[in-house]
Amino acid sequence: MESNSKDFIRNIIEEDIRTGKYNSRVHTRFPPEPNGVMHIGHAKAILLNYNIAQEYQGIFNLRFDDTNPEKESEEFVNAIIEDIKWLGADWQDRLFFASDYFEQMYEYAVQLIKAGKAYVDSQNADEIKANRGTVTTPGTDSPFRQRSIEENLDLFQRMRKGEFADGEHVLRAKIDMASPNMLMRDPLMYRIRHTEHHRTGNKWCIYPFYDWAHGLEDSIEGITHSLCSLEFEAHRPLYNWYLEQLGIFHPTQIEFARMNLNYTVLSKRKILELVEKGIVCGWDDPRLLTLRGLRRRGVPAQAIQSFIDKVGLAKAYNVVDYALLEYSVREYLNKYAPRMMAVLDPLKVVITNYPEGETEEITAVNNPEDETAGTRILPFSRELYIERDDFMEDAPRKFFRLTPGREVRLRYAYFITCNDVIKDETGRITELHCTCDPMSRGGKSPDGRKVKATLHWVSAAHAINAEVRLYDRLITIEDTNNLPENESILDFINPDSLQIKQNCKLEMNLKNVQPSYSCQFERLGYFCVDPDSNPENLVFNRTVTLRDTWAKLKEK
């Protein structure tokens, strides 16, 4: 059943539309700071804002909140643009930068000073900190709090001109040093930083703080609903205060709970640590849930969208089960990924009653979920590869794949029966001798007899080699937000998160695939061609396995 229930944000917006607030207009934005790359947690915020704009015939902006030149770079701006575009959110021509509003923000600050609502404080950082008080004790006023408007104006101008060193002065709002809300105790608006900005160069040496800047950015762009995460709840009174004092367009800030995923890191700081320490191969490592990592892994943007839909939206702290992401990926790929044959851990099979040197063409269905995907040809011959796992000499009762004396089907090809097991001197199985039933060609059962298993295979002479990279979870603990005391994320790295398989055998139809090509290897999972791949050395990433009830049984 489709549910008509809406999340609390959509309820608020619908009420605003109904009552004509903002002339029933809806305008959202996503405001990343370009100091890292986007991950699946950001995808929730991006898609929330974008989808809401779509649903209510509104507008969506992409705006870089680039107010801290010490941490930000153009490199991240470009990466973020690329990732959000890939995700599917479309800001059309509305790509904005907070740094483009610096002049306007400066004017607003002057306005606040003139109104006696802001002052230049010449205490140093330690003094400001000491005078802020604690959560249970009020702060004390700065000795500079009563400076005249003229002096404040003069000092602020000179701050801009570069007459002072970093940290010598700050501009603060004059609110209430005794407020129970720490953020209202004369919050800082500007600091002096003689640092080159990636967009404004050396034009500015004063930079605005988040609380001062963010509401202005929203206001300037005419944002109606400014959606942000829960930790900004206590900032809302300040967001409102600035806009009220200035008397300018006043968006509504609404906070929601950010998404956490178990067994993963979704913190820019921790991801950066993994990248810098070389635990992963870069921001796009397929084990990372960055958007570039996900993309390289083969996760389609549509699967991320449907995952985000399923996760929902509320205000309670949450840790989503990774299995829900996997489900969303399989759900999408099952419908759209073409099926291919590939053997990751090859075991040679000789069909002893099949003529040597002969090859025939077998027809295979490209996608049983999509008739229009058509069929393709697979060469079949006397020597084949099957998956080593698909044979057991002494099989338990529930194992119904190939075993001595048993008949199984080779997908789309023949019923075969295993007659002989060939081993080397160490006892390792090197080869299986089987016979096939010519009447079962195409994998059919002319007399209606059943086989329990159908195996994937490739013709040995026609197979192409490839490297296949298998991934497992990178992190070994569920909740990476609450690490045990004195431990770092580095203490919880899964040493087996990457397994590289060489000399995998692929069906010949895969010969010319290009990076990002995605398909299902039958019975194994969904795989995607890695950017490291080239025609001489194909490289595939496993996006996700198929659901595997046998693996589950085997564990018992």
Added chain:
RNA sequence: UGGGAUGUCGUCUAAUGGUAGGACAGCAGACUCUGGAUCUGUAUGUGGGGGUUCGACUCCUCCCAUCCCAACCA
């Protein structure tokens, strides 16, 4: 401890005074040329105590737990 928030199946999320529902995960079964997909069935939940009411996840009250705020970060 001052202020701000949040507690519903294992997990995520609905129900705004009227049968606590859905999804994932789990379990059982059917079907199957992927042990896939699909289909069917099934167990498990309102943080706690009082109160209001014919009736409370919902309203009142007290308590408990958890998260956020004392960066010249966002």
